[in-house]
Structures are given as C-alpha cells and as structure tokens.
Amino acid sequence: MTHRQPLPADLFDELCPSALLPFRFGDKWAALVLRCLEGGPRRFSELRVPLHRVTPKVLTQSLRGLERDGFVTRTVHAAPRPAVEYALTPLGRSMLEPLAAACAWAAEHWDELLDARERHTAP
Amino acid sequence: MTHRQPLPADLFDELCPSALLPFRFGDKWAALVLRCLEGGPRRFSELRVPLHRVTPKVLTQSLRGLERDGFVTRTVHAAPRPAVEYALTPLGRSMLEPLAAACAWAAEHWDELLDARERHTAP
C-alpha cells in the first residue's frame, strides 16, 4: 500500500522553469490579450474594446510584459495617422495552442468546479 | 489592409469564466501540487519534500483551495498512525492534461523566452 515511489526532492528546483511557468503565465490579462491578437495585429484602442474592464495603465503593463518576453511586437506607424500596432510573434502564436487547451478544459469542467465550490461552502 | 473584423465588445464579459480561469489557475503552487499528486495519494509531509521552498502555511493554503474547488480530497486516517492523505479527484486528474500541454510548451519554448527577455534588457 505504501509501495509508491517517494517524490524526488529536486522535482521542482528553481532551475526547472517549465514547472512553474505554465499556469502562472504573465499577469492577470496577458492570456486574454494574446487571444485578442489571434486574428491579426490590433491597435491599442482596438484592444481596449473587448478588454473594457482593463484600465489603460494595466493594459500597457500587460503589453510591455508580453513584449519583453517576446510574445508580441510593438510597431509604431507615423503615417498617415499616428498608430501603434501590436502583433503576435511566432512564439506568441505558439502559446495559443496550450492556451486553447486550457480554455477547452475550463469550458468543459467549469460548472463542476462551481458545484464543488458550492458544495464546500454550504453542506 | 484594415478589413479585419473588429473585436466584439463582450468577448470576455464577466459571465465567460473560461476566458479568465485557465492561465490564472489557483495560486502560485497549485499546479505543482497537482503534478505531485499525479502518481497517487500523498501525505502532507511527502508533498513538502519536492516543494521544499514552500512553507507549511502556504502549502496548507494551496491544498485548502484545491480541496474547495474539488481538485483534491483530504482524508484523515486515524490508525495505525495518524496520517492525512491528499489525492486527486477525477476533476483534478482531468486538469493534468492541459497542464501537461502547458508544461510541454514551456519545455520547448522556455529558452526562446529567456533569449527575448535578455535581448530586450541589454541591446
């Protein structure tokens, strides 16, 4: 009954980033920004439409972080009107796949989670 | 060139949880705890071995959250020695799939991310 292998002590050492990154990806809005960019480049004010609960400061923070990590590019067009376009890099686009998997999971199991939460608070 | 569809305003309304949940899953350590439980039930002190950078308080917090949301069960065995075992529920086990996908992504692209970050801070 207790013949299971013991867990190794270095399973999640700090040198194993892939253990920690995935489900703490970016900040609160990073994943949603990526999904908004899925259909092509978008301008700052375009992104503000679906993300209307995000203030410009926070959206800027998110975009800066995604740019820093190589998920999006930021290109400034001077003519004919000043405009800034954000677009996915190949790296950012590759992130859409696990993101979609996670979203599919949530779509399928979300109410189970809600049920469990309700059962736990009011039994 | 600007023939893209505009982004809908209600794409990520608060009633669409599956948009926000996935990549902000649980707290900082929740995903790691799930992976530790993949091989079968584990006791509190067993979990502390691979998660040696997590203090007991924080580990307790994480486990309580996972229990509340129906990802793990907590069972107390009185005999022969007092012991507490944490195990995955089917819901928790189903979460391992997208989690593995995300981890695979990270394993494949982690150094690209590091490169991008380095290129961004020191050019």
Add this chain to the structure above:
DNA sequence: GGGGCCGGTATCCAGTCGGTAACCACCCTG
C-alpha cells in the same frame, strides 16, 4: 515522562497587483 514526528496555526510583514484619477505630447480636423 521526554523527545520525537506529524500536520498543521498564529502572527507579523514586505512586496506585488490591480485600480482610480489626473495629466500629457502629438497630430489632425474644423
């Protein structure tokens, strides 16, 4: 009955995160 181990709590504290509000430089239009 003393010292372990097991499974936590209690307390405190620093840092981060997200949010509000205000402001700003630039360019175009009228």
Add this chain to the structure above:
DNA sequence: CAGGGTGGTTACCGACTGGATACCGGCCCC
C-alpha cells in the same frame, strides 16, 4: 487657433499574496 482622438505616463493607494518565524496538540517510542 480650439477641440478631440490617440497612446500613453505618473502618482497614489488599498487589498491581497506569499514568506519567515514561532508555536502547538496529539500520538508513538524509548
């Protein structure tokens, strides 16, 4: 020249998270 839209920045602030440290009751073994 005034006004408005674009794409932000800055200052401030409260709430929450995560971490350090210490402590604790129950049970077993010696």
